[in-house]
Amino acid sequence: MAGPLSHIRVLDLSRVLAAPWTGQNLADLGAEVIKIERPGSGDDSRAFGPPWLKNPQGNDTSESAYFACANRGKRSVTLNLSKPEGQRIVRELAAKCDVLLENYKVGDLARYGLAWDDLKKINPRLIYCSVTGFGQTGPYRERPGYDFMIQGMGGLMSITGERDDLPGGGPQKAGIPIADVMTGMYATIAVCAALAHRAETGVGQHLDLALLDVQVAVLANQGANYLATGISPKRLGNAHPNIVPYQTFRTADGDMILACGNDKLFRRFCEVAKCTELADDARFATNGKRVENRAALTATLNAIVARRATRDWVDALEAAGVPNGPINTLEQVFQEPQAIARGLKFELPHPIAGKVQLTRSPMRFSETPIEHTVPPPTLGQHTADVLQGMLGMSDDEILRLRSEGVV
Numbered sequence: 001m002a003g004p005l006s007h008i009r010v011l012d013l014s015r016v017l018a019a020p021w022t023g024q025n026l027a028d029l030g031a032e033v034i035k036i037e038r039p040g041s042g043d044d045s046r047a048f049g050p051p052w053l054k055n056p057q058g059n060d061t062s063e064s065a066y067f068a069c070a071n072r073g074k075r076s077v078t079l080n081l082s083k084p085e086g087q088r089i090v091r092e093l094a095a096k097c098d099v100l101l102e103n104y105k106v107g108d109l110a111r112y113g114l115a116w117d118d119l120k121k122i123n124p125r126l127i128y129c130s131v132t133g134f135g136q137t138g139p140y141r142e143r144p145g146y147d148f149m150i151q152g153m154g155g156l157m158s159i160t161g162e163r164d165d166l167p168g169g170g171p172q173k174a175g176i177p178i179a180d181v182m183t184g185m186y187a188t189i190a191v192c193a194a195l196a197h198r199a200e201t202g203v204g205q206h207l208d209l210a211l212l213d214v215q216v217a218v219l220a221n222q223g224a225n226y227l228a229t230g231i232s233p234k235r236l237g238n239a240h241p242n243i244v245p246y247q248t249f250r251t252a253d254g255d256m257i258l259a260c261g262n263d264k265l266f267r268r269f270c271e272v273a274k275c276t277e278l279a280d281d282a283r284f285a286t287n288g289k290r291v292e293n294r295a296a297l298t299a300t301l302n303a304i305v306a307r308r309a310t311r312d313w314v315d316a317l318e319a320a321g322v323p324n325g326p327i328n329t330l331e332q333v334f335q336e337p338q339a340i341a342r343g344l345k346f347e348l349p350h351p352i353a354g355k356v357q358l359t360r361s362p363m364r365f366s367e368t369p370i371e372h373t374v375p376p377p378t379l380g381q382h383t384a385d386v387l388q389g390m391l392g393m394s395d396d397e398i399l400r401l402r403s404e405g406v407v
Contacts, residue, residue: 002030002368003028003029003030003031003365003368003369003370003371004029004030004365004368005026005029005030005031005192005195006030006031006368008026008030008031008032008098008099008195009031009032009033009034009096009097009098009099010023010026010027010031010032010033010034010097010098010099010100010101011034011036011090011093011094011097011099011100011101012033012034012035012036012074012100012101013036013090013100013101013102013103013104013109013114014101014102014103014131015037015043015044015045015103016043016044016045016103016180017045017070017147017177017180017181017184018103018131018147018179018180018181018183018184018187018209018211019101019102019103019129019131019184019187020035020043020045020070020071020101020184021070021180021181021183021184021185021187021188022101022129022131022184022185022187022188022191023035023070023071023074023101024070024071024072024073024074024184025184025185025188025361025363026099026188026191027072027073027074027374028072028073028361028363028370028372029363029370030368030370031098031099032075033073033074033075034074034075034077034093034097034382034386035071035074035075035076035077035377036077036078036079036081036090036093037076037077037078037079037379037380038078038079038080038081039078039079039080039380039405039407040078041379042076042078042379042380043067043071045064045066045067045070046062046063046064046067046379047064048064048066048067049064049065049066050064051064051065052064052065053065053068053350053352053353053356054353055352055353055354056353056354056355061352061353062352063350063352063353063356063376063378067376068356068358068375068376069358069359070184071376071377072348072358072372072374072375072376073372073373073374074374074376074377075374075377075381075382075385075386076377076378076379076380076381076382076383077380077382077383077386077387077407078379078380078383078407079406079407080405080406080407081112081114082112083404083405083406085401085404085406086406086407087112087113087114089387089391089406089407090112090114091113091114091118091119091122092390092391093386093390093391094114094119094122094123094126095122095123096390097123097126098125098126098127098195099126099127099128099129099191099195100119100126100127100128100129101129101131101187101191102128102129102130102131103130103131103132104130104132105132105142105144106130106132106136106141106142107142116128116130116206120204120206123204124203124204125198125202125203125204126204127191127194127195127198127204127205127207128204128205128206128207129187129190129191129194129206129207129209130206130207130208130209131183131184131187131209131210131211132145132209132210132211133145133146133149133150133210133211133212134210134211134212135208135209135210135212135213136208137208140212145210145211145212147177147178147179147180147211148173148177150179150211150212150215151173151174151178151179151215152171152173153212153215154179154211154212154215154216154219155215155216155219155222155223156173156174156178156179156215156219157171157172157173158171158232158233158234158235159219159222159233159234159235159236159241160172160173160174160235161235161237162235162237163234163235163236163237164234164235166237169235170235171235178218179211179214179215180211182214182215182218183209183210183211183214186209186214186217187207187209190207190209191207194207221241221242222241225241225242238257239294239298242291243259243260243261243287243291244260244287244290244291244294244297244298245258245259245260245266245269245290245297245298245301246258246259246260246261247298248327249301249302249305249306250302250305250306251305251306251308251309251310251313252306252307252308252309252310253309253310254309254310254326254327255310255326255327256305256310256313256314256324256325256326256327257324257325257326257327258301258305258317258322258323258324259323259324260322260323261323262287263279263285263286263287265321265322265323266279266284266287266290267279268320268321268322269317269320269322271320272316272317272320272322273304273305275300275304278297278300283296283297284297310326311326314326342360343360344359344360345357345358345359345360346358346360346372348372348373348374348375349375350375350376351375351378351381352378356375356376358372358375360372380407383398383407384398387401387407
C-alpha cells in the first residue's frame, strides 16, 4: 500500500544531518526523494567514518554508517551546481517537484539562480524549505551553524550535565546531535503543513527553519521555568527540576531510573522498598516538599536502592506499577523484547555492503503503513535514471554532461 505522501516528489539539495533527516522522514512517508550531491565526493557525511558499512566478507566499504542513518529511501543524483548546466538541470527538476530542501548558507543559492525568489517563478506551487543555523533574518543569519555550538548557544548545555559542585560536573552536550535531529523533525512538520495549505490554496511558500530557534523551542519546561521566574535553571545531572524522585540510582550491579511522577507512585515505591516511613514523613509526603528536600531524600534513597540488583528492582517495581527502567547500552536496547516485537531494527539489501541494518521509522499508520524498501543510495546511483525519466535526456546527452563534469 502506498505511503501517505506517495503523491509527493522532493528535491533534496541538503547534506549532513538536519535537512537530510527531513528528506528521510518524507521518504519514509512515501515521497519520492531525489538527493542532489556533488560529483566525486557527495554529501559531506559520506566521509564521516569510521565506522563504515561492512561488506559480506566483513571488510569496510566506502559507505559511512553516519550517511546511512539519514538517507534511506532516497535516489542519488550527482550535479555540479557551480556550472550553468548544473543549475539549469536543478531548475528543470524543481519545476517538476513539490518540495525542495536546502541547507546552504543564506544567499549561497541566489548566486546560482536557485533561491526561493528564483524558483517560485518557475513553480509557484513549490514548497521551498531552508534549514540554516540561525535563519534567514537577524544579525547572525550569515553565520554557519553546527549542532554542538547550537546546543551551547541555545541553552541546552547549561542544563545538561552533572552539578558543578560534584565530581564530573560541568556542561555536557547531548549524546546525539539533538539540535540537528529536532530541526529535521520540525522541518518535516512544516513541510507537511505547507503541503496541506497548498492543497487548499494551490500556493507554495518558503519555510525558514533555524537550528537556534528549534533548540530554544525544545527547552520545553526548562524554558518555561526560566520565563516564569527570571532565574536560569542550573544543571542537575540526572535529576528532574520539578519532580522528585525522578532520576537515576546506582543499584547493587548497575544503574536504574526511578520516575515517581506523583505522590501515589512515590508511596508505592516506598512500599516495594519497605521504607513507607518516608512517604509519611512531612518532608517527603508531597512532591513540592520532596523538591525542597531533594538532597536529604536522595541520600536516603541512594542507600536503599544500592541494596538490590537492577533486575530485582525492575521486576518488583513493574509489578507494583511504578515507572522505572534499566539504563541500557545500545546492544541491550536492540535486545529488549519490546524493541524486537516492534521491529525497531531491520535490514535492507545494499549494492555495496550486501545488506545494511537500519532503525525503523517510529511513525505507524493503520491505513497507509510505512514500508522501508530503498536503502541509502551509493553516490550518483540514480543519476541516469532521474535525468532520463524526469527530463527525457538521452544517453548521449548524459555522457556529454559526465565528460564536462556537470554530473
